[in-house]
Structure formats: C-alpha cells, structure tokens
Amino acid sequence: MGQVMSVDPRSGDAIERVAEETSDVEVDRICAAAAAGAEALAATSPTQRAEMLEAMANDLDGRREQLVALADRESALGHARLDGELSRTTGQLRLFAKVLRDGAMFEVVIDHAAGAAPDLRRMLIPLGPVAVFGASNFPFAFSAAGGDTASALAAGCPVVVKAHGAHPALDAAVMETMRRTADAHGQPDAVSIVFGRDAGRRVVEHPAISAVGFTGSESVGRLLMDLAAARERPIPVYAEMGSLNPLIVLPSAARRPGLARDLAGSVTLGAGQFCTKPGLVFLPSGEEGDDIVDALVGSLSAMDAAFLLTEGIRDSFVSHVSDVANAGADLLVAPHPAAGSAVTPGLAQITAAALRTSPRALVECFGPATLVVRYDGIPELLAALRVVPPSLTVSVFADTTAADADEKSTTASLITAAEAQSGRVILNSVPTGVAVTWAQNHAGPYPASSAGGMFTSVGATAVRRFQRPVAYQGMTDEMLPPALRDANPWHLPRRVDGVEVGV
Numbered sequence: 001m002g003q004v005m006s007v008d009p010r011s012g013d014a015i016e017r018v019a020e021e022t023s024d025v026e027v028d029r030i031c032a033a034a035a036a037g038a039e040a041l042a043a044t045s046p047t048q049r050a051e052m053l054e055a056m057a058n059d060l061d062g063r064r065e066q067l068v069a070l071a072d073r074e075s076a077l078g079h080a081r082l083d084g085e086l087s088r089t090t091g092q093l094r095l096f097a098k099v100l101r102d103g104a105m106f107e108v109v110i111d112h113a114a115g116a117a118p119d120l121r122r123m124l125i126p127l128g129p130v131a132v133f134g135a136s137n138f139p140f141a142f143s144a145a146g147g148d149t150a151s152a153l154a155a156g157c158p159v160v161v162k163a164h165g166a167h168p169a170l171d172a173a174v175m176e177t178m179r180r181t182a183d184a185h186g187q188p189d190a191v192s193i194v195f196g197r198d199a200g201r202r203v204v205e206h207p208a209i210s211a212v213g214f215t216g217s218e219s220v221g222r223l224l225m226d227l228a229a230a231r232e233r234p235i236p237v238y239a240e241m242g243s244l245n246p247l248i249v250l251p252s253a254a255r256r257p258g259l260a261r262d263l264a265g266s267v268t269l270g271a272g273q274f275c276t277k278p279g280l281v282f283l284p285s286g287e288e289g290d291d292i293v294d295a296l297v298g299s300l301s302a303m304d305a306a307f308l309l310t311e312g313i314r315d316s317f318v319s320h321v322s323d324v325a326n327a328g329a330d331l332l333v334a335p336h337p338a339a340g341s342a343v344t345p346g347l348a349q350i351t352a353a354a355l356r357t358s359p360r361a362l363v364e365c366f367g368p369a370t371l372v373v374r375y376d377g378i379p380e381l382l383a384a385l386r387v388v389p390p391s392l393t394v395s396v397f398a399d400t401t402a403a404d405a406d407e408k409s410t411t412a413s414l415i416t417a418a419e420a421q422s423g424r425v426i427l428n429s430v431p432t433g434v435a436v437t438w439a440q441n442h443a444g445p446y447p448a449s450s451a452g453g454m455f456t457s458v459g460a461t462a463v464r465r466f467q468r469p470v471a472y473q474g475m476t477d478e479m480l481p482p483a484l485r486d487a488n489p490w491h492l493p494r495r496v497d498g499v500e501v502g503v
Helices: 024-042 046-062 064-075 079-102 147-155 168-184 197-205 218-230 259-272 287-301 311-326 378-385 405-421 460-466
Strands: 003-008 013-020 108-111 120-126 130-133 159-162 191-194 211-215 237-240 247-249 280-284 330-333 346-351 369-375 393-397 424-427 467-473 494-496 499-501
Touching: 003 064, 003 168, 013 168, 024 120, 024 159, 024 191, 024 197, 046 064, 046 079, 046 147, 046 168, 064 079, 064 168, 079 147, 079 460, 130 147, 130 197, 147 159, 147 211, 147 460, 159 197, 168 191, 191 197, 197 218, 211 218, 211 460, 218 237, 259 287, 259 369, 280 287, 280 378, 287 330, 287 346, 287 369, 311 330, 311 346, 311 369, 369 378, 378 405, 393 405, 405 424, 460 467
Parallel strands: 108 494, 130 159, 130 211, 159 191, 211 237, 247 280, 247 393, 280 369, 346 369, 393 424
Antiparallel strands: 003 013, 108 120, 120 467, 330 346, 494 499
C-alpha cells in the first residue's frame, strides 16, 4: 500500500509519514464494526448522546494548542484563523448536544386509535453508518470533526471519516481524540478513519454504509454521487460543492461606504478558499461602478501573496484566471505565484453581454480572485443572472431606505429570483461566513449541492440528512421505542392526536 504523507504547503516538502493507505480488508473490518455498533449508538438516549458530543468538544478544546499547530503546519491558514475555526468546530458539537436535548429533531407524532383508524406512532430514526469526506479549506469545521460528523453522531449514526490528503495528520489526531472519547462513553465504533483514495471509494461502495457527507469540488462530488448510485442498494450523498455566489450591487447602493473594502476582504478571506466567496460581482456601468472597480484594483494589487492549501490548488487557480481572461474578460489584476503554494490575488472584468456567451467564466474559481460583471440597466442585469448556475448564496446590495417605487420593486424581484437560485439570500452584506445557528441553511440547488439543495450541511437541521421516518402501527407499549411510549421516558416534545405537547 502507498504511504500517506503530511506536506507543508509553505515549502512543498513532505515532513511526516502519517499512515499507510487503508487496505480493502481493513476498510471492510472498519465498516463492519461501524455497522455492528450502530444499534448501540441508536439506542442511546438524547441525553447520553448529548453528553458524548459535549465531551468530544471538551477533549478537542483540551488539545487546542497541539491541534492548531498541526493544522497550521498542513494548511498554512495561520494560528488565529485556525484557533477560531476549532472553536467553531467544538461549538458545532455543543450545538447538536442542544438539538438533542431539545428533542424536536425526533419529530415524534402519536395518533391514538380512533374509530376505524389504528394506533399509529411515527418518529425519525438513524440511517446507519455514514461516510464523511472532509474539505481541504476547513481542516476543522468541515472535516473529521466537522458538521457532517457532528450531525451524524447526533442522529445516532456511526461515522467513518476518509482522511483528507491535504491534512491527514490533523485528521488522524482529531479522530484519535474523538475515538477515545467515544470509547469512554461505551461507543468504541462510533468514529473511525481510513486513508487513501481507494479506501474512500471502497467505503462509499461498502454495503454497511448508509449515506455520505461531502464538502468539496463538483467533480469529486459527482464521482461520489455516481459511486453511490451504482451500488446494488443506492444511498444518498449529501454533497456541498462549487458555488459562484453572485453579489449584485444596484445603482442606488454603489456609493455605499466601505463597499469596495468589504468586497476585497470577502474575496480574499482565507486566501479566497471559502465556499461562499463572491465569485461574480455585478456592478453598474458608469462612474459609480468604475469607482468600485478602481478601489478593488488598488486593494487587491497591494495585498501580499497568501498560501493556498496545496501547490496543485495554486496552479489550478492561476490557470483558471488565465482561462477567464482568454474567454473575453479583461485581466485587471494578474495573480503571481510565490514561494511554496503562495499566490497574489487576481481580478478580471467582463460585460454582462459577454458573460452570457462565456461558459468558462461561469465556473467556480477557488482562490483569491473574482470576476466583475458590468451591466447597463436592470433588464441586462436580469438577463445575465439567468445564465448563472445556482449557488449557495446570492447577495443583493440596495438602498432599502429609498422611497422610489421602482427601486423597491427591483430589489424585491431580485430577492425572489435569488430564492430560486440559492439556499441563502443576503441583503446588504457579503456572503463569507456561515454562522452555526438553528436557522442557518448552507446548500443550494445543483451544482451548489446535491439532492436539489433539499438539506443543509450547517445548522441544527443538518441532522435531518441522517434520519429516516418509521411508523409503528398497533404496537404494545413495551414494543415501542422509548420516544413513542406513553410515559415519554426521554421527555420529548410530541404531537399527540394532532396537538403539540411540550415536555
């Protein structure tokens, strides 16, 4: 088997052997163990599961210094950014502990027998073992201990993580910590890890796996979807993939103070490696739009080179910006490679009319660059937006204090159009940053995500991906799961005979 190496993106040097690629035999053993442990995890009460998630968060926080240093060594994202991301990650685990204690996630419904209708009781149960494929750009929050893992465990599903090639040592250390915690809570097979692309493929194809969580590129997401669909028993793949995240500035908002500064910060946040980076910025033609472009050129040109996650990502980024320029855009700021995987920002500009006939300009560019699209009037703006693929987000900058009826109507129309094209619609703010809250939605129609965007990978309802409904008819009380028994031993909120009943 091949060796799994940890690589420093600052130098490009391999600095540590992490593991050997996981063999098919070992993958089979790991998946079988996850399946064997699924019943025990599913049988835990909400309180027991919540306590395990909170303990995992505490144990990861307890290794903060070591884990952040390891993440920085493999990602070059910097200690400050990664320290905050670890806090976000442990915060996600604690959020799902709150979701479990709240109890609404089980969606308990009880209809007592009435007339000819039988006694029916319904709830959501765990799907079974889940394969999780983490992201390169979020080595904590969307990786081994990220939202997919946290929500799957909250649902009662064991997790098999495929270590990411960009940060295998970190994933190994995180999973070692979580596995010790799970073992201490009587769930030794709740979390496992495999290494290597072939092992990842084998996990998806393994009959013990019931679902896949993925964050990454559209090409890899499609590969996983195809593998899952080709199984004898297909399984769902919940993939959060590429996104252009169009940001629209209406003429009334073009003079908004700090707009160009906020745009430059959003485009280069995390070296432009955020899935919510604004990849298309629609600006009006004329002087007002020119001023924003000039400010963007000045800001981006003055920025130092930033490290991308790998040299391969850096090279793809530079190539993509060049391709866009060759497809009819004007290159205003050219990116320049630097030491290791570092690169300076880029900026290009195209007309709305040219965008409609430039397919290459409508592909996500992963890295610190954006494409400015200049439109001449609202009809041209709307025509250009119609060719933009669905995204995770759509942002609209408008003057919400304007008394002009046409302005209000245009803003309302854009927001309505954005609802059909994204999972999160934002007014007068940049899209980077995805708060981990009860109301958050992080998905969108394909290609932003799989399954038509009918799920979220961030926020409390992410747990719903890894549950399925089961109805129990005519059961005696002792045969029912605890959540459906008359005594309600788990103290869950329930709908009984059509009426919501609190705890």
